[in-house]
Amino acid sequence: MKFLRSPRATPYLLLLPAIVVILAVVLVPLLVSFWTSFTGYTLTKPATLFQFVGLRNYQRLLGNADFWWAFARTIMFITIALNLELVLGLGLALLINKITWGQRTLRTIMMFPMMFSPILVGFQFKYLFNDAVGLVNNALFDLGLIHEPIAWLVEAGLANFSIIFAEMWMSTSVFAILLLAGLMALPKEPIEAARVDGCNAWQVFRHITLPFLMPFIYIALTIRSLDVARAYDMVKIMTNGGPAQRTELLWTLMTRVGYQNSQMGMANAMGYISIIVSIAFTVFYYRKLTSARAFMGGAQ
Amino acid sequence: MSASLTMEKPWQRWLIRFGVFVAMVILVVPGAWVVLTAFRPNIEILARPAVWIPHQLTLRNFQGIFGLLTTQPGLPVVQYFINSLVISVTSTVVALAIGMMGGYAFARYRFRGKGALFLGFMLSRTVPGVALSLPLFIVWARIGLIDTELGLIIVYLAINVPFTIWLTDGFFRQIPVDLSEAAQIDGCTRWQAFWRVEFPLARAGLASAAIFAFLTSWNEFALASQLSRTTASKTLPVGLLDFTAQFNVDWAGMSALAVLIIIPALVLTFVVQKQLIAGLTFGGVKG
Numbered sequence: 001m002k003f004l005r006s007p008r009a010t011p012y013l014l015l016l017p018a019i020v021v022i023l024a025v026v027l028v029p030l031l032v033s034f035w036t037s038f039t040g041y042t043l044t045k046p047a048t049l050f051q052f053v054g055l056r057n058y059q060r061l062l063g064n065a066d067f068w069w070a071f072a073r074t075i076m077f078i079t080i081a082l083n084l085e086l087v088l089g090l091g092l093a094l095l096i097n098k099i100t101w102g103q104r105t106l107r108t109i110m111m112f113p114m115m116f117s118p119i120l121v122g123f124q125f126k127y128l129f130n131d132a133v134g135l136v137n138n139a140l141f142d143l144g145l146i147h148e149p150i151a152w153l154v155e156a157g158l159a160n161f162s163i164i165f166a167e168m169w170m171s172t173s174v175f176a177i178l179l180l181a182g183l184m185a186l187p188k189e190p191i192e193a194a195r196v197d198g199c200n201a202w203q204v205f206r207h208i209t210l211p212f213l214m215p216f217i218y219i220a221l222t223i224r225s226l227d228v229a230r231a232y233d234m235v236k237i238m239t240n241g242g243p244a245q246r247t248e249l250l251w252t253l254m255t256r257v258g259y260q261n262s263q264m265g266m267a268n269a270m271g272y273i274s275i276i277v278s279i280a281f282t283v284f285y286y287r288k289l290t291s292a293r294a295f296m297g298g299a300q
Numbered sequence: 301m302s303a304s305l306t307m308e309k310p311w312q313r314w315l316i317r318f319g320v321f322v323a324m325v326i327l328v329v330p331g332a333w334v335v336l337t338a339f340r341p342n343i344e345i346l347a348r349p350a351v352w353i354p355h356q357l358t359l360r361n362f363q364g365i366f367g368l369l370t371t372q373p374g375l376p377v378v379q380y381f382i383n384s385l386v387i388s389v390t391s392t393v394v395a396l397a398i399g400m401m402g403g404y405a406f407a408r409y410r411f412r413g414k415g416a417l418f419l420g421f422m423l424s425r426t427v428p429g430v431a432l433s434l435p436l437f438i439v440w441a442r443i444g445l446i447d448t449e450l451g452l453i454i455v456y457l458a459i460n461v462p463f464t465i466w467l468t469d470g471f472f473r474q475i476p477v478d479l480s481e482a483a484q485i486d487g488c489t490r491w492q493a494f495w496r497v498e499f500p501l502a503r504a505g506l507a508s509a510a511i512f513a514f515l516t517s518w519n520e521f522a523l524a525s526q527l528s529r530t531t532a533s534k535t536l537p538v539g540l541l542d543f544t545a546q547f548n549v550d551w552a553g554m555s556a557l558a559v560l561i562i563i564p565a566l567v568l569t570f571v572v573q574k575q576l577i578a579g580l581t582f583g584g585v586k587g
Contacts, residue, residue, distance in 0.1 A: 173327065
């Protein structure tokens with residue numbers, strides 16, 4: 001009680017509500033799901049919440065082909081999407097940096113996709129890639145490039161392409177905006193000095209611009225790896241993992257097993273694996289970020 | 301900037317402009333097409349061959365989703381809209397209050413476990429919403445928070461608080477401590493000094509933190525879709541998915557609903573675009 005009135009307690013008291021909220025909504029549910037991942041919990045039979053089954057859920061998952069497909073697809077999806085977004089975002093930032101007039105307007109336009117919630121992006125591309133009324137097929141028809149509608153969201157390769165395209169539409173801007181800010185902060189002197197010494201444009205980019213941008217690149221990757229799971233919303237409305245699980249990601253498989261098949265224990269085991277995947281990506285990029293910062297600090 | 305431009309040949313300059321133009325078209329056309337669809341009659345949307353230039357624009361799709369037309373039963377869009385608004389506004393206001401307290405503590409005090417606590421808050425953000433929805437569904441069902449506005453408000457609090465702490469911590473750090481100390485020497489208590497000196501200075505930053513929080517709640521889907529069941533708590537994004545579940549997909553009606561969801565986001569993002577960029581970048585520059 002004495003501690004509570006002392007000035008040392010102030011920061012803790014200020015943080016108390018925030019801690020309570022995180023405990024109640026994140027930590028306690030995570031403990032619950034940790035427990036349920038070791039039980040045969042089925043939504044329809046509440047008593048099964050206390051039926052301890054050890055590692056059975058995890059063992060079954062590891063021996064399940066559907067799970068491994070979804071797992072591999074999720075890793076591929078994150079890796080491909082983040083890298084392509086980075087490359088395209090960097091390209092876009094470099095282009096816009098070269099334009100002197102109307103840069104501000106261009107930046108505002110770039111923010112356009114960031115206003116869309118993932119569910120809207122998903123709907124938008126479900127519509128655009130629709131085989132009967134979609135903009136893409138209509139355009140290809142009228143240009144005489146195709147005579148039969150292309151089933152963008154049905155054929156396995158095309159469906160996965162469409163999803164990655166939608167993801168990139170949604171998030172390339174994040175990279176472009178961040179890297180553009182980095183380019184604007186780029187000191188001019190080293191570049192001019194390099195030019196005087198006879199470096200060509202590629203050499204300047206490779207040895208000056210890129211190293212300077214590295215912290216910005218990794219902060220962008222860290223931020224993106226935090227919310228990459230929002231792609232669930234998008235996939236849910238576009239294909240819902242289908243048809244026939246061709247676009248199934250961990251996130252869609254998890255909800256199917258948990259809510260539709262009521263196998264909550266199994267679903268939570270998958271949930272834990274997906275959390276580990278997310279944290280792994282975030283930690284990986286965050287480490288790269290700190291080392292890039294240290295490198296920049298040492299160079300300056 | 302101009303120095304580097306002089307080094308380009310005219311054809312290079314045009315190539316750059318062309319590249320930027322193509323990129324902007326790709327970024328704008330999909331969204332613009334949905335907005336246009338919202339104002340077009342269904343006949344034109346389904347027409348074959350495709351009608352590119354609209355012959356007529358109509359508000360019927362909006363009347364349709366609000367149930368103002370006798371020909372089709374409307375969705376409870378008004379109720380979804382009210383739910384979205386109540387949930388987003390309430391969780392934003394409370395998250396801002398809680399987050400501001402936390403941000404102030406991190407910016408102004410030294411205490412044991414500070415680094416670990418901060419890391420803990422940030423780590424809580426790495427949990428994907430969809431993975432969190434499973435255990436939350438179980439817990440909320442047990443304590444009767446399933447399908448209530450309060451249930452979603454509490455969840456969005458937890459999503460928004462860490463980010464608000466991160467932002468406000470940054471804003472309060474930028475305000476010199478001397479100002480508050482001077483006010484305290486002049487006879488203010490720390491509490492008064494906060495409200496009279498630091499709060500007004502941080503107000504612009506707090507406003508943008510509020511808009512971030514609002515947009516996050518307004519756009520959230522993964523958790524809302526599992527924790528709401530009926531019109532009692534369903535939000536607009538969940539309503540949009542219900543629409544696709546119907547047998548005949550009503551593209552025009554869905555587009556109208558999409559426009560309804562995007563308008564507040566569009567306005568608010570436009571208002572805070574400067575802070576949004578600053579918020580995104582300051583982690584990169586400072587750390």
